[in-house]
Amino acid sequence: MHLDHGRNLAVAASGDAAIAVRGSWGTLAESAFAKLLGRLVVVLEPGWRIDGFDTAAMPAEAVDYVIHALESE
Secondary structure (H helix, E strand, C coil): CCCCCHHHHHHHCCCCCCEEEECCHHHHHHHHHHCCCCEEEEECCCCCCCCCCCCEEHHHHHHHHHHHHHHCC
């Protein structure tokens, strides 16, 4: 069974936020779906520079950023 783009949507919809770690088109699609679903998206550097996506230099920084943002909601 092939889920194709549906898999990307399912991954994006399954969390409260997304941290994108070096990826290709699938990771970019998942990040875009997450943003469209109103999720916070943090890109681990080096990574894409896209308006609306936050960035973090280190994995721990990305996780702390997401946790703090979700606690502030």
